[in-house]
Amino acid sequence: MGQSIRPTAVAAADWLFISPGEAGFSSDLDTLLNKAVTEKRVWNLHGVVVVRKGSLVFERYFEGDDNARGRSLGRVAFKPDTLHDLRSASKSIVGLLYGIALAGGKVPPPDAPLLASFPEYTDLAADPARNRWTIHNALTMTMGTDWDELSIPYSDPTNSEIAMDMASDRYRFVLGAPVVIEPGKRWIYNGGATALLARIIAQGTGKPLHEFACQMLFDPLGIGPTEWITDRDGEAIAASGLRMTPRDLARIGLMMLRGGMCGDRHVVPAQWIERSTSPIVDVDEIRQYGYQWYLGKFAFTVSTGPRWDRSRLERFWSAIGNGGQRLFVFPGLDLAVAITAGNYDTPDQWVPPTRVIREVVLPAIS
Numbered sequence: 001m002g003q004s005i006r007p008t009a010v011a012a013a014d015w016l017f018i019s020p021g022e023a024g025f026s027s028d029l030d031t032l033l034n035k036a037v038t039e040k041r042v043w044n045l046h047g048v049v050v051v052r053k054g055s056l057v058f059e060r061y062f063e064g065d066d067n068a069r070g071r072s073l074g075r076v077a078f079k080p081d082t083l084h085d086l087r088s089a090s091k092s093i094v095g096l097l098y099g100i101a102l103a104g105g106k107v108p109p110p111d112a113p114l115l116a117s118f119p120e121y122t123d124l125a126a127d128p129a130r131n132r133w134t135i136h137n138a139l140t141m142t143m144g145t146d147w148d149e150l151s152i153p154y155s156d157p158t159n160s161e162i163a164m165d166m167a168s169d170r171y172r173f174v175l176g177a178p179v180v181i182e183p184g185k186r187w188i189y190n191g192g193a194t195a196l197l198a199r200i201i202a203q204g205t206g207k208p209l210h211e212f213a214c215q216m217l218f219d220p221l222g223i224g225p226t227e228w229i230t231d232r233d234g235e236a237i238a239a240s241g242l243r244m245t246p247r248d249l250a251r252i253g254l255m256m257l258r259g260g261m262c263g264d265r266h267v268v269p270a271q272w273i274e275r276s277t278s279p280i281v282d283v284d285e286i287r288q289y290g291y292q293w294y295l296g297k298f299a300f301t302v303s304t305g306p307r308w309d310r311s312r313l314e315r316f317w318s319a320i321g322n323g324g325q326r327l328f329v330f331p332g333l334d335l336a337v338a339i340t341a342g343n344y345d346t347p348d349q350w351v352p353p354t355r356v357i358r359e360v361v362l363p364a365i366s
Contacts, residue, residue: 015056015247023052026366033060033360041359042352044324046078046340047246050361051254053334059247064342069229069241070154083227083243084340087321090228090242091194093213093252095139095292098197099272100216106204110136110291114143117200121175129179135200137183138193139291140280144181145174147190153345154322161191161239165231170195187281187289191239194292198238209236220267221255223248240321246338249319253329253336256317277317277331294318298330300362314362326353337361 020029029050036042046066050058061078068085076082086093101107108117114133115125124130129144137143152159157166160177167173174192181188198209205212210228218226226248229241236242255261256277260268272291279288279295287296297315319327324341339356343349 016054018053018055018057020057020364023055023057024366025052025057025364027364029058029360029364030060032364033356036355036359041355044342045352045356046076046084046342047082047338048356049246049250049338051250051336051338054254054258056247056250066342067344068227068243069237078340080247081224081245083225083245085240085321085323085325086242086244086249086319087240087323087325087344088191089249089319089321089325089327090238090240091191091292092319092327093217093242094194094198094201094209094238095276096252096268096272097201097209097213097217098139098291099268099276101201101205101212102272103269104205107200108135108204110134110139114138114196115175117203118171118175118196121172124172124175127179129183130175132183135197138196140184140289141187141190141193142184142281143190143193144179144183144185144188145177145190145192146180147177147188147192149189149191155345164192164195165237170231171199187283194239197292198236202235209238217267218244218248220265221248221251221262223251246340249327249338249340250336252319253327253338256329257331257334257336290317294320298357298362300358312362322349324349324353328353328357333365335361335365 044064045062046064048060063077066073066076098107102109112135114135114137115130133143147160149159149161154162157163164170164173174196201212202209224245227243228236230236255267256273259270260266260273276291276293277295278290281289283289283294287294295317297313299311299313301311314330314332317329323344324339326339328337337357339353341352343352
């Protein structure tokens, strides 16, 4: 495996810094985060970036062991310009890229038959269940195939994503998986679905996925250098291979808060962002899924005075990656939080980013 490395064609835009107080925070974020780290409420954080009201409010970097999709990078002292794996948060970026390509007339609409974009696999079309697939099923991970990435570790070759990476033809592997549930009925986590979307984007635009991403999304947002790890054939590993800085991940969140705008430029169609962040299928009892984005609500307590606390419930959109990689977007608070961490493949990896939001960021909002 290699890396597709491409610097941005334009200089990364400078962030405007404002104080937490100017951004509507009543408590000191640095103090709250220090407390969480000291009390071991959070661990192995690599970076935290908070953006509110269009400005950079808070950023903090740490030192820790890291790797690039399994390749050891040793001990890293993280800085604002240090690239970091997004792991499966890459999927949400691919979802945005599909919307951009769709607006340009380069890819079929979500209701188009999925197999029509893969005519080389005509033998698979004999299955009536597969014939019912639409691109919408790939966007929402509701293809209904036998696919297991969650209960089998990524160190195990029988993990479905790893098996896909090792297959001689990854697209046949994904499309040929047994259909065990009627398409559209249930969400089953599936990195193969994202690989299919990326293939459709690359074929429709005539450009490698990373090149298209840089030209149509990263460069317009002023995002700096990025990497996209590739497979043995030089294709971007769409589901989990993107690397960028937490600052630049936060730029994605800010663009979404602005309805797809960056300054006066439309980068992602507002209708696509709305569709991507509308609940389509349940993930579990508390989260839903749109088009490659997770949706949910955070309950938290805000202090309103020396004697009174008030409970709040805020909806969020989220990109999620192995190890604790997160982008949280809170449209009702004009807030985006990017978090990177090194808790790869651990069962409690979700705890630190959740506590950063619930115990540090949200309670500090006045």
